[in-house]
């Protein structure tokens with residue numbers, strides 16, 4: 001399937017699943033890190049197992065795409081075993097994502113999930129900046145304005161008063177905010193780097209994922225040894241694992257794969273805009289279907305999100321940037337169709 005002929009319904013489906021999984025992931029991860037029981041699992045091992053899961057799932061997807069085991073084996077041989085240069089190229093986002101994924105655990109061990117989700121939205125302008133620098137995308141002043149408006153809108157839409165119930169663990173909010181800052185920078189850089197590599201050749205998404213997750217396993221395993229090595233040797237790799245921890249790993253794996261599909265068929269800025277639209281639309285659907293009561297903060301955020309989408313899609317006036325116009329029109333058209 002090429003980016004052009006995949007249906008809009010499929011793109012919408014992937015975006016919606018990605019957004020719902022991300023919301024569930026953050027809340028569940030926070031829950032598993034704040035339980036009163038002393039048997040807290042090692043977060044580094046969960047990040048590592050997630051990479052293993054994503055490798056297995058991507059190999060399954062490649063098998064489906066290849067059609068025959070023989071074809072799949074030759075693809076893996078050509079792109080993985082006989083291509084150390086490409087493996088090395090993909091190890092860069094792999095390291096950065098490994099840091100980001102570990103930072104999410106650190107942040108959610110020290111901050112409320114709602115505070116985390118709101119602050120994490122700074123990744124929207126950060127990603128746009130990376131796209132301008134790394135992909136040489138040009139953005140008009142109005143598009144920059146709309147990106148910051150989107151960021152503000154998503155913050156308002158997701159705004160919930162921090163959970164005042166006392167958690168039975170010690171927290172360090174400064175450490176939590178530091179972890180979010182690092183995660184925001186990592187998300188912007190790694191997302192755009194992966195998109196650049198993916199779109200600069202015809203190599204299958206699943207091959208790119210396999211290349212990235214292979215180094216991901218090695219890097220996150222190193223993270224386990226360096227951070228929790230002694231304790232893991234003493235208590236075991238899977239110490240403290242409960243069904244909830246397995247659920248976090250499942251969500252992280254599925255969410256990661258859907259993210260890669262979304263980046264393949266849209267782009268990193270569109271991912272931010274569409275995820276925002278998905279949050280707004282799903283809440284509006286809940287109002288219609290279940291009579292959910294919406295707050296003034298949500299309504300103002302939703303208006304900001306809609307206006308920002310409209311502004312981002314407006315054609316640029318600058319003649320020197322006409323090459324981006326078609327893409328922008330297409331972007332606007334897609335979001336209007338949504």
Ligand code: NCC
Pocket residue numbers: 018019021022023025026054097101104120123187191194209212251252253254255256257258259260271275
């Ligand atoms: O921050 P975000 O994504 O950009 O992080 C990308 C996540 O996807 C994984 N990934 C990326 C590319 C690829 N080819 N394979 C992958 O597995 C990375 O390892 C990284 O975990 C978002 O846009 O908000 C999003 O947020 C994450 C997550 O909520 C945040 O990182 C917070 O911890 C979502 N991940 C999950 O829900 C599991 C992602 O779907 C969307």
